Amino acid sequence: MSVLIVGAGAIGQWLGALLHESAGESVTLLARPRQLPDLAHLPMRSVSQLEAEARFDDVIFTVKAFQVEEAALQVAEAGLHLKRIWGFQNGMGSDEVLASRFPGLWFGAMTTTIPVYIENGRPQPGPRGGLAWATKHERFLAPGWLLRLGLPMTAVGRVDSLKCSKLLLNVTCNSSCALLDMLPVEVVHHGPMFSFELACLREFLAVVKANRIPFADLPNYKVTQMAALAYLPNIAIRSLLGSKITKARGQKPPSLLVDLRAGRPQSEVEVLNGAVVRLGEKSGIPTPGNRWLLENMRAVVADNSLWPRYRGQIDEVARQALQALKTK
Numbered sequence: 001m002s003v004l005i006v007g008a009g010a011i012g013q014w015l016g017a018l019l020h021e022s023a024g025e026s027v028t029l030l031a032r033p034r035q036l037p038d039l040a041h042l043p044m045r046s047v048s049q050l051e052a053e054a055r056f057d058d059v060i061f062t063v064k065a066f067q068v069e070e071a072a073l074q075v076a077e078a079g080l081h082l083k084r085i086w087g088f089q090n091g092m093g094s095d096e097v098l099a100s101r102f103p104g105l106w107f108g109a110m111t112t113t114i115p116v117y118i119e120n121g122r123p124q125p126g127p128r129g130g131l132a133w134a135t136k137h138e139r140f141l142a143p144g145w146l147l148r149l150g151l152p153m154t155a156v157g158r159v160d161s162l163k164c165s166k167l168l169l170n171v172t173c174n175s176s177c178a179l180l181d182m183l184p185v186e187v188v189h190h191g192p193m194f195s196f197e198l199a200c201l202r203e204f205l206a207v208v209k210a211n212r213i214p215f216a217d218l219p220n221y222k223v224t225q226m227a228a229l230a231y232l233p234n235i236a237i238r239s240l241l242g243s244k245i246t247k248a249r250g251q252k253p254p255s256l257l258v259d260l261r262a263g264r265p266q267s268e269v270e271v272l273n274g275a276v277v278r279l280g281e282k283s284g285i286p287t288p289g290n291r292w293l294l295e296n297m298r299a300v301v302a303d304n305s306l307w308p309r310y311r312g313q314i315d316e317v318a319r320q321a322l323q324a325l326k327t328k
Contacts, residue, residue, distance in 0.1 A: 001143060004080075006030045006071045006282040008046065009041055010116045011088060014123035015062060020044045023148035028056070030074075038121060047139040058143055060086040060110070061098060064259075066266040068094045084143065086110050086133075090170050090255065091165045091271025092278075096310065103192055108135040108142065111166045112149075130154065130219025134162040152219040165216045165223045168188040170255070175293040176321070178256035178269075182310040188238065191231055192318035199325055200289035201230050204276045210283035224304035230317050257299065257307050261325050263304065269297040276308045294322035299311065 005016045007033030013113040020043050027044035039046040051321060059082055063071045068089060084106045086093045100108045114129035130152030136159055146153060156162040165217065173184040180187070186194050205227055208215070213225050229237055259267055273290040280287035300307050310317055 001058040001145060002014060002026045002055060003145070004028050004030060004059045004075075006059060006061045006075060007067070008032070008035050009064075010118045010123050010179060011112070012060075012062035013039070013042060013118075014116045014125055015060065015088070016044050017042060017123070018149050018151070018152055019145060021148045023145040025145050030071075037064045041122070044150060050080065050182075053079050053081060055081040056082035056083075058082075058084045058086060058145075060088055060297070061094075064266075064270045065091055065094045065271040067087040068097050072098055076101055080263070084108065084109075084141075088112075089271070091167060091268055092160075092275035093271045095159060095163070106135070106137045106141050108133055108137075109162055110305045111195060111218070113166075113169070113221055117252075132156055132162055132218045132260055133218075134159045145178065154217070154219055156216045156218075158214070158216075160211075160213045161216045164213050167214065167272065168201075168223055168227060169206065169218070169221060171276065171290075172197055174254040174256050175256050175269055175273050175297050176229065178260050178267075179293075179307075179310040180314055181257065181260075181307070182314065182319060183253060187313070190314050190318065192244060193314055196235055196239060196318060196321040196325070198230065198234055200273075200276075200293065201324075203280065203287040203290055205230050207276060207285050208287055209281055211279055211302065212223075219274065219300070228242075260304075260307070265301065267297055267301045269294055269301070273297070286328055288324050289321065295318065 003019050003025050005012045008029050015323060016027045020027045029044055029046045031039055031046050031048055033048040036046055036048055061068060061071055064194055082105060085098055085102045086108045087098045088110045095109050110131060112131050112135040115126040120204045123194060132154040134156040138148050164235060173187050177184055187197060215227050217223050256267060256269055273294040276290040277287050277294055
């Protein structure tokens with residue numbers, strides 16, 4: 001089969017190499033022109049422009065959520081002959097963009113619980129985790145390479161279930177760490193700040209329940225059990241869930257902090273905490289904690305000079321955040 005991967009970041013490079021080397025697929029990586037010299041070491045072909053009317057069995061979008069619209073337009077305008085479209089974004093909202101841009105095509109959502117980083121110019125995956133996918137279409141039309149990647153693989157029954165389950169892993173200790181310019185382990189060990197994080201988590205669980213979206217376990221993560229933990233007293237959650245966060249990514253900067261440090265003019269907070277806010281609006285449930293994170297992240301992303309008001313100021317930020325919970 002012929003696979004086009006749109007996006008040459010850590011996930012795109014890693015997944016492309018897996019498809020080529022483990023699954024034996026013909027892979028093309030669509031990158032920005034400035035990225036091409038750094039991709040020469042990869043085993044698949046890297047390009048910055050698409051040949052008109054080229055044929056691909058699968059197109060996998062691995063760009064950031066805020067880049068999906070631009071990337072989808074580039075692919076659509078090339079007039080390619082395609083069979084399946086895949087979204088590989090964090091959060092909620094990108095899949096609808098892709099499905100509407102390519103109506104009539106088989107669509108699947110995919111995610112990974114393996115942390116992947118670029119180190120010394122090459123993608124470096126973590127030792128544990130796997131892939132999970134879901135589709136609204138016929139499962140038997142899914143490609144065979146899903147089973148040839150050599151990774152733990154989970155097929156989830158619903159796309160929204162897959163997205164919410166991964167969002168549970170992504171949303172905790174992400175925006176707060178970005179605002180504070182601190183690591184998850186530091187937030188977990190700060191009582192008031194982690195209490196705010198748990199309040200935001202409970203908001204998320206409430207809106208997911210109200211929208212009747214079931215959680216699903218993902219490779220190496222018992223998401224259903226993690227969701228149940230949130231109803232325990234804070235002191236118990238800090239011991240159980242806090243230790244899980246610390247072991248999994250406590251010393252790694254979360255995605256939103258990486259983007260802020262890189263000076264990106266956009267942020268995936270819109271599909272993380274923003275998704276929680278939108279689900280709350282849909283179901284009539286207030287989400288003041290997630291809304292506070294969303295609005296303050298928006299402000300810092302729009303004007304980076306505001307960041308010093310938050311960076312390292314965990315006591316004051318926690319005070320403001322907890323105060324926001326009272327304004328429902």
